[in-house]
Amino acid sequence: MDVEVRLTDSSKGKGLFTKKTLKEGSVIFDEEPLVSCQFSWNALYKYKACDHCLRPLETAEENARRLTGKFDLVLPYPECCTTVKDTIISCEKCGVEYCCSECLINADTQYHKILCIGSKERSGCHPLELLNEAWKHIHYPPETNSVMLIVRLLARIIQAPDPQVAISQTLQFCHRTFNEDAELAHKLLGEGFANQISHLLSLLQQALPHECIQQFLTENGFKSLLALIGTNGQGVGTSAISQWVSKSSELPLTDAKKLELDQFIDKLYEDIEKHSGTFLDNEGVALYTLQSAANHSCSPNAQATYLHNNFKVSLVALRDIAEGEEIYISYLDDCTLERSRHSRRKVLKENYLFSCNCEKCMDQADQPDMTSEDEDESMSE
Ligand SMILES: [Zn+2]
Ligand SMILES: [Zn+2]
Ligand SMILES: [Zn+2]
Numbered sequence: 001m002d003v004e005v006r007l008t009d010s011s012k013g014k015g016l017f018t019k020k021t022l023k024e025g026s027v028i029f030d031e032e033p034l035v036s037c038q039f040s041w042n043a044l045y046k047y048k049a050c051d052h053c054l055r056p057l058e059t060a061e062e063n064a065r066r067l068t069g070k071f072d073l074v075l076p077y078p079e080c081c082t083t084v085k086d087t088i089i090s091c092e093k094c095g096v097e098y099c100c101s102e103c104l105i106n107a108d109t110q111y112h113k114i115l116c117i118g119s120k121e122r123s124g125c126h127p128l129e130l131l132n133e134a135w136k137h138i139h140y141p142p143e144t145n146s147v148m149l150i151v152r153l154l155a156r157i158i159q160a161p162d163p164q165v166a167i168s169q170t171l172q173f174c175h176r177t178f179n180e181d182a183e184l185a186h187k188l189l190g191e192g193f194a195n196q197i198s199h200l201l202s203l204l205q206q207a208l209p210h211e212c213i214q215q216f217l218t219e220n221g222f223k224s225l226l227a228l229i230g231t232n233g234q235g236v237g238t239s240a241i242s243q244w245v246s247k248s249s250e251l252p253l254t255d256a257k258k259l260e261l262d263q264f265i266d267k268l269y270e271d272i273e274k275h276s277g278t279f280l281d282n283e284g285v286a287l288y289t290l291q292s293a294a295n296h297s298c299s300p301n302a303q304a305t306y307l308h309n310n311f312k313v314s315l316v317a318l319r320d321i322a323e324g325e326e327i328y329i330s331y332l333d334d335c336t337l338e339r340s341r342h343s344r345r346k347v348l349k350e351n352y353l354f355s356c357n358c359e360k361c362m363d364q365a366d367q368p369d370m371t372s373e374d375e376d377e378s379m380s381e
Contacts (some may be wrong), residue, residue, distance in 0.1 A: 003029060005293045008326065010357075013175060016294040016327040021320070028302060028315040028327065029290065034169060035111070035152040036236060036286030036311045039143040040136045042279075049282035050099035052107040054236055055310040056282055057097055059083045060244030067241070067280065068271040076264065080247035082309065083240050093118045099310075111155035114208070127207035134200055138193045142278075145188060145233050145285050147200060150225045153287070154204075154213045163212040173228045173292065178220055180353055184227035187351060197222065229285070231352055232292045237281035238309050241268075286311050297328030297358040298337060298344050304329060328358070341367045 002022070008015040022028060038049050046066065048057040056063065060081040065073050075081070087100040091108075094116045098104040117126050124133075128151065135147040153170055160166035176184070186194045201222045208217075215221050245265055253261065272280060291304060291313055301321050307314045321327065330337050336347055341364040348356045 001029065003290070003327065005290070008295070014293055016290070018321050018323060018325055018327060021323045022317045024317055024319045026317050027307070028317055028321075030308070030312055030314050031288050031290050032312050033234075033236075033286035033288050035149060035156055036284055037146055037148045037152055038282060038284040039141075039146055040132050040139075040148065041141045041143055042283045044136070045279070047279075047282045048097070049238060049284070050103050050310070051091075051096040051112075052098055052103035053310040053312075054238050054282055054284050055099040055103075056083055056238050056240035056243075057085075057088055057099060058240050059085065060240040063240040064244075064268060064272075067276045068268070069275040070271065075244065076261065077244075077248045077251060080244045080251070081240065082243045082247065091116060094122065095119060109159070111152045111159055114155040114158050114210075115151065127203045131200065131203040131207060134196065134203060138189060138196065143283065144235070145229055147204075149229050149233060149285055149287065150222075151204070151207065153225070154208050154210075154216060157213050158208065158210045167212075167215075169289070170228075172289070173232050173287065174224055176224070176227060176353075178223075181220070181224040181227040184230050184351075184353065185223040188226050188230040197226075229287070232287055233285040234288055234291060234304060234313065236284045236286050236311050236313070237306060238311075239281045241272075241280070243309050284311070286313070288313055291315060291329075294327050294329045296331040296348065296352070296354075296356065297360070298330065298332070298341075298356060299358065299360040300328045300330040301325070302327045302329050341365075 002018060002020050004017055004019055005014055006017060007013065018028070036052075036054065038047070038051070038054060043049075049055065050057060058066065059078075060083065061073070061075045061078065064075055065071050084099070088097055089101050089104050090097045091104065091112065096112075098107065115128065117128060122129070124130075131147060131151070139145065157163050157166040157170065174181075185197065189196065197219065201217065201219060204222065205217050216225055248261060248265075251261075294302065294315070301318050302315050303318055304313050305316050306312070307316075315327070315329070331352055332344060332347060336344060341361055345356050345361060348354060
């Protein structure tokens, strides 16, 4: 392992540090998540992904047809599609689909045995279905998180050979006080929905009535899980089309053929935007033990990317990083990251409860603490 988690010399607690010099563009590490799940609306709208690893289950052509609404569309260079349909397999009881038998087995041994609803029970009234429904009505697209991640986290504890080990793996994500947890849970649910905590919790208690997770099924325990996914949940995106685009762009083509392909791809994205807007990917959220140990900077030296087109995250160096240097990622989306110091720090304070004192924020310390009205307008939810 080229990195280590250790205490920082600032107030941030732990951080992630390199143990060797890294070149810009190099993969610092790959990591599979402790748990992950697809977003609820994303699944409902038929973005077809492996229920375990989020790998696309559509071919690039099927994906392109669905997203453009053009059902006779033909993609050139079909050999550039990376989806393997032959290995797709579904759970015999409930029908959820996996990209391969390995994912089915991993899901089954880690959490799915407890969560499999079966087909007969799938009436819309199972507590898990009601919980998912309740969550969907709190979080309309664009989605950023899912209560089903909490469900899988708890099912993982119940199914673990030693629940105590799984509990301590879960608790390593929590370093906060009850008050901070409550504030973050409130933020994740939003103003109008914070009073629904007891409703969500009662559905969760009915869905998973297990002794070994009692500490999480109290109001404070549940708030701490909401805070956990709110601050550590990392967005995951996979796409059959983008795989096809990157593979086909590497083909050794003549200039004329290359131009033809580029024009085809431009038109494809235009048509997708018209029919599906900005929702291109299979999207979900995941918890990574190592990646989540990285602190935030508004000028990060690393970035989480999905090079494997599934839930495996790759942390990539954005510039050369010296041995022993701390690795920083950005907790802000690209758009917020480009905003003023004041706006960035406001979002970080509200969503992560810390005042950013990164290099960039220190350099910009003489910027006024008020932004233009327009910016604050577009910042408010
Ligand atoms: Zn899979
Ligand atoms: Zn099942
Ligand atoms: Zn900053």
